Each structure stands twice: as structure tokens, then as C-alpha cells.
Amino acid sequence: MGSAVELDAGGRTVRLSNPDKVYFPERGLTKLDVANYYLAVGDGILRALRDRPTTLERYPDGVEGESFFQKRAPKNLPDWIPTAHISFPSGRTADEICPTEVAAVLWAAQLGCITFHPWPVRRDDTDRPDELRIDLDPQPGTDYGDAVEAAHELRDVLDGLGLRGWPKTSGGRGLHVFVPIAPRWTFTEVRRCAIAIGRELEERMPGRVTTAWWKEERGERIFVDYNQTARDRTIACAYSVRPRPHAPVSAPLRWDEVGSAEPRDFDIVTMPARYAELGDVHADMEDHSFTLDAALELAERHEHDHGLGDMPYPPDYPKMPGEPKRVQPSRARHDGPPGRDS
Known part of the structure; x- marks a missing residue:
């Protein structure tokens, strides 16, 4: 699959192993293509991720292989990538990565991360x-x-x-x-x-x-x-890549573009040119x-x-205060009239 390559991300070197591994077989796009895409839109995706606890959606063998969501920071996390302690509804907790530089995005791409799922909070106040x-x-x-x-x-x-x-x-x-x-x-x-x-x-x-x-x-x-x-x-x-065969991305739009946009037109091949022309809209x-x-x-x-x-x-x-009965209506009709308490 080719020897490792080193990529420069804001002055920090990130090693990418197996750069020729195919991630999107339908289009022949590789791990290196994904990494280069994230470099091309680096400031934009960093704006969306900066200081946010982030779950990684990983596809180590490409989008046709097995995948998993990684919430907890990997054990081999570099010391230059900070984390935040977050709590789940179950009461359990975890430390999630919080990207503060483009190199962190590249580091996650090296692990096979296709899509980034940030929390709507910053690491200084996760509640x-x-x-x-x-x-x-x-x-x-x-x-x-x-x-x-x-x-x-x-x-x-x-x-x-x-x-x-x-x-x-x-x-x-x-x-x-x-x-x-x-x-x-x-x-x-x-x-x-x-x-x-x-x-x-x-x-x-x-x-x-x-x-x-x-x-x-x-x-x-x-x-x-x-x-x-x-x-x-x-x-x-x-700017996150989505795990679909044609390698689409979640594309920021201006309001005057919303009606004319074609979602399939935004992918890891086309977005860099748009970004180079318009920047982060x-x-x-x-x-x-x-x-x-x-x-x-x-x-x-x-x-x-x-x-x-x-x-x-x-x-x-868990059952939340004031929440209505959590049962689908077709089942509720058989169980009796729905109430506000389960």
C-alpha cells in the first residue's frame, strides 16, 4: 500500500502510514486523498472543531469495511492534543479529544477517522x-x-x-x-x-x-x-467527510446558495477548489x-x-423529569391510554 508519508500541518509533522490504502473504492480515493482534503480545508474544519470534545467515526479499512465510533481518547494520544472530561446520560464519563490545531485532524485521519462529531460545547465548560x-x-x-x-x-x-x-x-x-x-x-x-x-x-x-x-x-x-x-x-x-460511496462532505453554505445547491456536488475532490475560492463561508x-x-x-x-x-x-x-410516556403510539393503544408517567 505504499510506504508512510509525512505531512506538514501548521508546522507540525504528522506521519501517515499506508497512504495508498483505498478508502472509497467506487472512486478509487485513498487515505492520502482524505488527509490532503482535510489539509485543504484545514482552517474551516478547525473552526468547527476547535476546543470541542469530539467523537471519531473510524473506518480503518475504508468505507466498505467495519467501522466504530470512538468517544474516549485513544491511548496513544499525543501530548499536544488536549482532552475534556465529559459525562454521558448514563452517568459514565470519558475524556474526549479536543482539536486545537489542524494537525489533530490529520492525526485522527491517520487512524482512519472519516467523520468528526463534535459536541456543541467547549472544553472549558462541557455542560x-x-x-x-x-x-x-x-x-x-x-x-x-x-x-x-x-x-x-x-x-x-x-x-x-x-x-x-x-x-x-x-x-x-x-x-x-x-x-x-x-x-x-x-x-x-x-x-x-x-x-x-x-x-x-x-x-x-x-x-x-x-x-x-x-x-x-x-x-x-x-x-x-x-x-x-x-x-x-x-x-x-x-467539512466532515461522510462515509458514503461518492465521498461527500458536509458543506457550509451561504443562505443564497441553499436553494440552488446540489449536495452531491460537494465531495473531497470538489470542495478544495470551492474553499480556495471562497474560504470558509x-x-x-x-x-x-x-x-x-x-x-x-x-x-x-x-x-x-x-x-x-x-x-x-x-x-x-434514563427517564427524564417531565418527559411523557416513552412508548410508540401503536403499542400505547394496546396498553391503554398514554399518560405522562411511564
């Missing part, structure tokens, strides 16, 4: 998110075009709450919109805001958007996955830090005026 992340997930029967329509309406919802979002492709059919926020609120409060924003979008786009957690209730609509804001839930960061995110006061007030109104409280958590979470 208070500094990003509100909205995931617009197309369900069967819908596509990117439907997500675009939802995203434009979402932009208006956010504007009404004094918020601004930065959109990006998911690397698949969906869209992500990230809002930089002041790290003042807990995961529970940020999740509550995501639910309120999703419900507002659902009300504005009936039959086209849903916040229904259970798949059997979603239908052919765009699902606002509010649980992506729960603790230990992460979204692939901007989300670079100014770091200049903003919004408040969630208006979104929390919206959540209060939903609960006071319409009785809309919390929604189900993922199945691996």
Missing part, C-alpha cells in the same frame, strides 16, 4: 452548549428540496426570535442549521428551545414538517430532530453569540397556552 443545532431530516418520500423549503421558513422563525443560523448540507439529503449561542443554558434548556422552534416550524408548514419522535407518525415530512440537541448527541461538523460564526431568552419564552407559551410540554428522549436515556 453548557454554545451552539443550538437544528437538524432537518428528510423522511421517506421527501428529499433535499423539501428540506430547503423548511430551511427558508426556519430562517424566518429564527429571525423572529432574534437568532441567526448558518446552514450546511448534511452530506446526505438533509440540512443542518447551527446557531451560535452564549454558553449560559443547560443541555435541557437548549433542547427545549429546539423543540419550541420545531413546533413553530411545524405550525407554519402543516403536513410538510413534523416534530413527531416516532417514525410511524412522521409520514412524508421533514423531521426536526430535536433530540440532536440532547446531551451526548452530536452532528457531523462542517461560515468563518463569521465565531463573531456572534445569541441569547435564547425569546426561544424559552416561546416554549413557555406553548406549554401554558396549548399544554405542549416535553417530548420523548432517545431510548438509551
Whole structure:
């Protein structure tokens, strides 16, 4: 597979073994191609990862081989890559890597990391998110075009709450919109805001958007996955490569590009040229830090005026205070009327 090569990343040398190992067989793209891609967009992906506890999605034998998510920092972690101590809903804890330089991205690529999944927190405060992340997930029967329509309406919802979002492709059919926020609120409060924003979008786009957690209730609509804001839930960061045959990437977009973008056009071959021309189109995110006061007030109104409280958590979470009965509706009908307590 070829001898090792050494790559320079911001003045630090990173050794890449087996650079000719094929990671994307459909296109013949190699481990070195992935590493060179991350070098080409280095400042952009570092902006998305800097100081964030990050889970590594590793494919040591390429995207057709076995894969795994690595949350705990590898034992051979260099001393120049810092970590942060994070806690999971189960009560267990771990130390996760927190990239502070492009070389850390290259070091992870050497381990077969294809996709980076950063937490929405920084290592100096791992309990208070500094990003509100909205995931617009197309369900069967819908596509990117439907997500675009939802995203434009979402932009208006956010504007009404004094918020601004930065959109990006998911690397698949969906869209992500990230809002930089002041790290003042807990995961529970940020999740509550995501639910309120999703419900507002659902009300504005009936039959086209849903916040229904259970798949059997979603239908052919765009699902606002509010649980992506729960603790230990992460979204692939901007510029991350996604493990699909054509080597797509999660591409940051300007709002005026959202409707005309074709997600398949953004991959590890095409993105470097775009980046060289435009730079990081989300670079100014770091200049903003919004408040969630208006979104929390919206959540209060939903609960006071319409009785809309919390929604189900993922199945691996412990029962949360105020959470409704965590059972899918078709089963609940057989078990009796659903209540607010399980």
C-alpha cells in the first residue's frame, strides 16, 4: 500500500502510514486523498472543531469495511492534543479529544477517522452548549428540496426570535442549521428551545414538517430532530467527510446558495477548489453569540397556552423529569391510554 508519508500541518509533522490504502473504492480515493482534503480545508474544519470534545467515526479499512465510533481518547494520544472530561446520560464519563490545531485532524485521519462529531460545547465548560443545532431530516418520500423549503421558513422563525443560523448540507439529503449561542443554558434548556422552534416550524408548514419522535407518525415530512440537541448527541461538523460511496462532505453554505445547491456536488475532490475560492463561508460564526431568552419564552407559551410540554428522549436515556410516556403510539393503544408517567 505504499510506504508512510509525512505531512506538514501548521508546522507540525504528522506521519501517515499506508497512504495508498483505498478508502472509497467506487472512486478509487485513498487515505492520502482524505488527509490532503482535510489539509485543504484545514482552517474551516478547525473552526468547527476547535476546543470541542469530539467523537471519531473510524473506518480503518475504508468505507466498505467495519467501522466504530470512538468517544474516549485513544491511548496513544499525543501530548499536544488536549482532552475534556465529559459525562454521558448514563452517568459514565470519558475524556474526549479536543482539536486545537489542524494537525489533530490529520492525526485522527491517520487512524482512519472519516467523520468528526463534535459536541456543541467547549472544553472549558462541557455542560453548557454554545451552539443550538437544528437538524432537518428528510423522511421517506421527501428529499433535499423539501428540506430547503423548511430551511427558508426556519430562517424566518429564527429571525423572529432574534437568532441567526448558518446552514450546511448534511452530506446526505438533509440540512443542518447551527446557531451560535452564549454558553449560559443547560443541555435541557437548549433542547427545549429546539423543540419550541420545531413546533413553530411545524405550525407554519402543516403536513410538510413534523416534530413527531416516532417514525410511524412522521409520514412524508421533514423531521426536526430535536433530540440532536440532547446531551451526548452530536452532528457531523462542517467539512466532515461522510462515509458514503461518492465521498461527500458536509458543506457550509451561504443562505443564497441553499436553494440552488446540489449536495452531491460537494465531495473531497470538489470542495478544495470551492474553499480556495471562497474560504470558509461560515468563518463569521465565531463573531456572534445569541441569547435564547425569546426561544424559552416561546416554549413557555406553548406549554401554558396549548399544554405542549416535553417530548420523548432517545431510548438509551434514563427517564427524564417531565418527559411523557416513552412508548410508540401503536403499542400505547394496546396498553391503554398514554399518560405522562411511564
